[in-house]
Amino acid sequence: MTAPVAPGEPAAPAAAGLRDLLPLLRPHRRALLVAAGLSLVGAAAALAQPALVAHVIEVVGAGEPLLPAVGLLVVVLLVSSALRALQQFVLQRTAEGFVLTTRLALTDRLLRLPVAEYDRRRTGDLMSRVGSDTTLLRATVTAGVVEVAGSVVVGVGALVAMAVVDVWLLLLTVVAVAIGASTAVLASRGVRRMSQRAQEEVGAMTAAVERALSAVxxxxxxxxxxxxxxxxxxxxxxxxxxxVQVARREALVSPAGSIAVQGAFLAVLGVGGYRVASGSIGVADLVAFILYLFLLVMPLGQLIGAWTQLQTGLGALTRIQEVLGLDPEQDEQPERPAGVAPTARPGAAPLLELEDVSFSYPDGTPVLRGVSLRIAPRSRVALVGPSGAGKSTVLALIEGFYPVDSGTIRWAGTDVRELPRAALRARLGYVEQEAPVLAGTVRDNLLLTRPDATDPELWAVLADVGLTEVVRRSPRGLDVAVGDEGVLLSGGERQRLAIARSLLARPELLLLDEPTASLDARNESLLRETLAAASAGRTLLVVAHRLSTVLDSDEIVVLDQGRVVARGTHAELVDSSPLYRELAAAQLLV
Incomplete structure (x- = not known):
């Protein structure tokens, strides 16, 4: 039985704003302050340049020595360029750090979500949030956050200097720039929503690619x-x-800014030329004013670009915040200190007990109906029944992947909701029906459960599941690659490697979901012997369709339509349970 899947798509997330961006920037505030400081110093150097150019013109007109004035101008230009380069480096490094911390936070949250969330969402879409969405946020930092500070200083400084040079030209400039800026802001409306939709489509495309490649x-x-x-x-x-829709809307912003620049320049040039001719201002003042005009317009263009980048980044941030806002899997009793789950003592409470447990799909479809089960320490219990009876769901509930609707699961007499999940899972070994194998080597897969295991221990557990000769075929031994999802191994080898991984952790209770589903008759017999030996020192709960695997179990529990309909040994069930007798007859076991 597959894991429960919620119907429908997740609800649309609330749109992110600047307030949501600030917490992500807080760890980088020192670097951002340094970049902002460099931007302010660079702005001061930029504001000094038009005055120095005007001074050079005046020196030339007065016939005074030119070298000191030109030398000062060159020094300011070099300093301004150096500061700009340093600021860009600090910004780029900070942006990379920002993307890194965001990706780390996203990855950490993705790996800690409740299992039900993975059932509701597509893997490719989640991957795109870690990749392309965080990349869009990078541009928000480099072009949207710090640049604003320097741009505002340069713009205000330019306005003040222009007012000192000529108030009438300033008023003319402000009118032209205000019209262009207003048009650009209006043109940028809707960019955030369009950008978010574009990222959602990229996520859907990534999910489609991931789906195709995983089943190529x-x-x-x-x-x-x-x-x-x-x-x-x-x-x-x-x-x-x-x-393209985003690009079309963003393309409207640039012409608006260009119109403002060109209109202001032509107006200042025409009116300024007239005022020079009338003697109201000098040529040096007009040149300085035009340079200040460009200093005003460039920050304006940066601000408009920053606004557009910010809208795009906030669209991506909405998708990132949706994941970061999801609650991670937590213990039922988080106030309890971390520790270890209790161990059942012989003659005391059963190691594991399910009492009247019910569970349903999110749409209300029942999966388990009042299931009760008692598993004694060092016993071997099997769950059998037709497909869809709820067998795999029992294992998922024991692992705490889903909360029960009603009833109680107890470990050594203690309600599992009162135990830290990590402590309980440390007592459990779990081999899924699909026996996932991680990309990497045989050693990587085994060490997943016990990173401190020694090579002799690894070889011993491989021998237990009959994989020793398979691994020794390669001169790389334990370091032989298994391929993406274990593609370089056969289905049976993947199954046995997953079982070996669980056995290496020495679990007190081993949960096996169809452990022999992909094994041939020879390896099934070998693994059956291994499991029989393993059950001498631990408790086994096995889900099986192939009844030959569980004939010697201490108890066989028959499930049908989410209910326990019979229990007993193989011989007892053949006599007492029509369903079990039918299953056994179909497999030529009666």
């Missing part, structure tokens, strides 16, 4: 390559269309 062999074998390529292509085209 099945797709090839089914002759569905062209259809799947078309499906991914359609998703890519939707992402393209959404991106």
């Amino acid at each position: 062999r099945t797709i090839r074998a089914s002759g569905a390559t062209t259809r799947e390529a078309a499906a991914v292509g359609a998703s890519a085209e939707r992402a393209y269309a959404a991106g």
